[in-house]
Amino acid sequence: MKIVQAKDIREAVAAMCIAANRELPADVRAAFEAAHAAEETPAAKEIFRQLLENADLARDTGLPLCQDCGLAVFFVEVGEDVRVEGSTLREAINDGMITGYKDGFLRKSSCDPFTRKNTGDNSPSIIHFDIVPGDKLKITMMAKGGGSENMSRVTMLAPAQGWKGIKDFVVNRVAEAGPNPCPPTIVGVGIGGNFELAAVNSKKALMRELDDKHPDPEIAKLEDELLAAINALGIGPMGLGGKTTSLAVKILIAPCHLASLPLAVNIQCHSARHKEVIF
Amino acid sequence: MAEHHLMTPLTEADVEKLKTGDVVFISGHIYTARDAAHKRLVEALDAGNPLPFDLKGALIYYVGPSPAPPGRPIGSAGPTTSYRMDTYAPRLHSLGLKGSIGKGKRNDAVKAALAEYKAVYLGATGGAGALLSQRITDAKVIAYEDLGPEAIRELTVKDFPLLVINDCHGGELYVKPNLG
Numbered sequence: 001m002k003i004v005q006a007k008d009i010r011e012a013v014a015a016m017c018i019a020a021n022r023e024l025p026a027d028v029r030a031a032f033e034a035a036h037a038a039e040e041t042p043a044a045k046e047i048f049r050q051l052l053e054n055a056d057l058a059r060d061t062g063l064p065l066c067q068d069c070g071l072a073v074f075f076v077e078v079g080e081d082v083r084v085e086g087s088t089l090r091e092a093i094n095d096g097m098i099t100g101y102k103d104g105f106l107r108k109s110s111c112d113p114f115t116r117k118n119t120g121d122n123s124p125s126i127i128h129f130d131i132v133p134g135d136k137l138k139i140t141m142m143a144k145g146g147g148s149e150n151m152s153r154v155t156m157l158a159p160a161q162g163w164k165g166i167k168d169f170v171v172n173r174v175a176e177a178g179p180n181p182c183p184p185t186i187v188g189v190g191i192g193g194n195f196e197l198a199a200v201n202s203k204k205a206l207m208r209e210l211d212d213k214h215p216d217p218e219i220a221k222l223e224d225e226l227l228a229a230i231n232a233l234g235i236g237p238m239g240l241g242g243k244t245t246s247l248a249v250k251i252l253i254a255p256c257h258l259a260s261l262p263l264a265v266n267i268q269c270h271s272a273r274h275k276e277v278i279f
Numbered sequence: 280m281a282e283h284h285l286m287t288p289l290t291e292a293d294v295e296k297l298k299t300g301d302v303v304f305i306s307g308h309i310y311t312a313r314d315a316a317h318k319r320l321v322e323a324l325d326a327g328n329p330l331p332f333d334l335k336g337a338l339i340y341y342v343g344p345s346p347a348p349p350g351r352p353i354g355s356a357g358p359t360t361s362y363r364m365d366t367y368a369p370r371l372h373s374l375g376l377k378g379s380i381g382k383g384k385r386n387d388a389v390k391a392a393l394a395e396y397k398a399v400y401l402g403a404t405g406g407a408g409a410l411l412s413q414r415i416t417d418a419k420v421i422a423y424e425d426l427g428p429e430a431i432r433e434l435t436v437k438d439f440p441l442l443v444i445n446d447c448h449g450g451e452l453y454v455k456p457n458l459g
Binding site: 053054105108109118174178234271 | 314315318348356359402405406408410426428442458459
């Protein structure tokens with residue numbers, strides 16, 4: 001049995017929240033640099049120049065990359081042989097998030113759905129727990145902005161619609177979203193499962209590195225096919241036209257009911273902020 | 280594509296010379312307002328109460344900045360998605376608002392209001408909040424402080440960099456997706 005102190009979790013989570021909001025992931029920076037070189041119009045190039053300068057400034061000044069520091073979403077893999085001491089795991093994560101958002105001068109964006117009153121400390125965190133074998137505790141944090149989340153959708157296709165139905169829905173969703181979710185985006189696609197699992201999987205898929213090839217070569221091919229179809233839309237960075245509408249498409253599949261073909265599209269803005277820590 | 284340097288408040292003549300795709304650098308005062316603040320502005324109008332700032336010639340920036348760290352006037356301050364304010368914008372334009380700053384598409388009612396009342400929709404680069412904050416020299420909350428990041432702030436900006444998305448002549452900068 002491994003004992004993990006709640007205090008250590010709080011500190012690690014606070015640090016992750018701050019770092020995620022200030023540091024553009026290296027894979028995203030590399031994708032910006034490649035897109036800056038590949039784009040042909042001055043307007044598209046200029047967007048990537050600004051985004052690279054923005055990332056440098058955030059790193060150097062400690063300002064968040066984006067003022068929308070997001071709702072704090074966590075995927076947590078809890079080993080069966082891990083015990084947390086000092087508080088519940090949920091409290092440790094949420095308290096660490098509150099500290100990080102306060103100390104890092106990050107925006108608190110959580111509010112009551114009816115009164116719209118801000119909760120004041122960005123709580124509650126949205127936490128997805130998975131119990132896994134072993135004695136490790138892995139906490140992955142994503143700062144998920146509202147603009148791109150608003151462009152995301154879940155649908156229940158008929159099995160007969162198959163891959164064509166999936167592709168049409170995903171591409172049309174990105175087309176309809178247009179400039180709204182801050183392209184270039186990253187598109188998470190949950191296929192199968194059920195209504196809620198498809199949605200969770202579409203978000204979980206966004207945690208992969210941009211250049212991470214799907215281990216199943218058939219799915220990897222579908223990811224490439226979707227990305228090519230999305231970039232053929234020509235929406236481009238910020239909707240100003242260009243080759244780079246999305247940086248990557250990531251698919252996560254799960255078995256589903258005989259009657260269903262659940263499908264979720266979770267759109268992530270270019271400020272793809274995530275970090276992980278393992279105890 | 281022309282480049283313009285403009286001071287607020289904007290005049291009808293300022294707006295008329297702006298064309299879709301032009302680059303605009305704004306200096307002077309602009310006012311922040313997003314979802315909750317717009318609701319309150321419209322409630323104030325319905326109740327016949329004065330607004331916290333003069334709409335005549337004004338520019339509203341759809342932004343909820345992050346908190347100002349010590350030694351800075353404001354935190355990161357990039358645009359939020361504009362369509363959520365579409366329901367309020369035409370009425371504000373009819374009362375003298377000369378422009379809004381945001382990102383993303385506007386609906387037909389807003390575009391018609393831009394033409395009718397000679398106003399402009401300007402785009403700032405989404406997700407470049409740290410960069411854009413460098414052009415903001417002062418920020419003070421002037422209304423609805425309880426809304427936190429959504430409070431109305433008067434920003435003092437110097438050469439705030441923007442693109443004309445929708446002008447008052449029916450122009451549209453965003454490309455139509457090519458669905459084949």
